[in-house]
Amino acid sequence: MWFGVITLFPAMFSILEQGITGRALKKALLNVTCWDPREFTHNKHRGVDDRPYGGGPGMVMMPQPLQDAVHAAKQAAPRTPVVIHLSPQGKCFNQQAAQDLLAKECIILIAGRYEGIDERLLRLEVDEEWSMGDYVLSGGEIAALAMIDVTTRLIPGALGHEDSAALDSLSSGLLKYPQYTRPESFQGLKVPDVLMDGNHKEIDRWRLKQSLGRTWLKRPDLLVKMNLDTHQLNLLREFIQEQTLSY
Ligand code: 4H7
Numbered sequence: 001m002w003f004g005v006i007t008l009f010p011a012m013f014s015i016l017e018q019g020i021t022g023r024a025l026k027k028a029l030l031n032v033t034c035w036d037p038r039e040f041t042h043n044k045h046r047g048v049d050d051r052p053y054g055g056g057p058g059m060v061m062m063p064q065p066l067q068d069a070v071h072a073a074k075q076a077a078p079r080t081p082v083v084i085h086l087s088p089q090g091k092c093f094n095q096q097a098a099q100d101l102l103a104k105e106c107i108i109l110i111a112g113r114y115e116g117i118d119e120r121l122l123r124l125e126v127d128e129e130w131s132m133g134d135y136v137l138s139g140g141e142i143a144a145l146a147m148i149d150v151t152t153r154l155i156p157g158a159l160g161h162e163d164s165a166a167l168d169s170l171s172s173g174l175l176k177y178p179q180y181t182r183p184e185s186f187q188g189l190k191v192p193d194v195l196m197d198g199n200h201k202e203i204d205r206w207r208l209k210q211s212l213g214r215t216w217l218k219r220p221d222l223l224v225k226m227n228l229d230t231h232q233l234n235l236l237r238e239f240i241q242e243q244t245l246s247y
Pocket of ligand 1: 131137
């Protein structure tokens with residue numbers, strides 16, 4: 001997976017050298033190259049922003065240094081890239097969108113600063129606009145980092161075999177079941193018996209029931225989008241019944 005990032009703060013991307021993304025970079029499953037629009041300025045004070053036409057607070061990113069940076073990234077890309085702008089106005093990113101992105105193999109991310117980017121640059125260069133959630137960041141970099149991290153987890157071979165993207169929360173459309181490790185009893189709270197008995201069929205059944213139940217309790221919006229089969233519906237009924245009994 002190849003990412004070209006257009007950013008005034010390339011140093012922020014060194015965080016990708018940690019953990020799972022660090023290992024993916026080392027194994028060359030992932031490549032992230034940054035382009036700084038400041039390197040593409042023509043004016044003597046190397047400005048990349050200017051005041052908004054029509055007045056108002058803050059500054060706007062000028063189109064020319066950004067366009068030159070995007071063109072340089074396109075030149076370096078191993079194949080035709082998709083250009084993405086990260087913005088609160090984009091469509092909300094999710095696990096499915098990450099799968100679709102992975103298939104595209106080659107992505108240029110534009111991380112905005114100041115009050116945003118000149119609209120003409122967006123119109124000329126951007127293919128897709130994505131948001132990482134309904135909140136405002138000081139710049140698009142943290143959104144870009146999240147997008148790179150989410151997508152890297154889906155690259156075959158990027159996770160250790162002890163850890164599988166298929167078992168992640170949300171990869172099936174459901175939330176993850178509760179997890180426990182040693183000790184068996186902590187502050188008087190015991191690990192559920194089913195997990196201690198070693199019956200793997202029962203454990204799988206319990207985990208699926210918990211996943212369905214938790215999604216029903218915490219994220220019913222996810223559940224209504226799914227088509228549950230009769231086995232899953234029966235497990236969810238069982239969870240709801242047990243839940244009602246405990247009151
Ligand atoms: C584009 C336009 C992404 C990008 C404006 C980016 C949230 C997300 C940015 C802005 C982002 C997200 C610049 C507007 C900073 C607000 C104070 C960068 N914020 N910003 N201004 N949800 N910010 O994905």
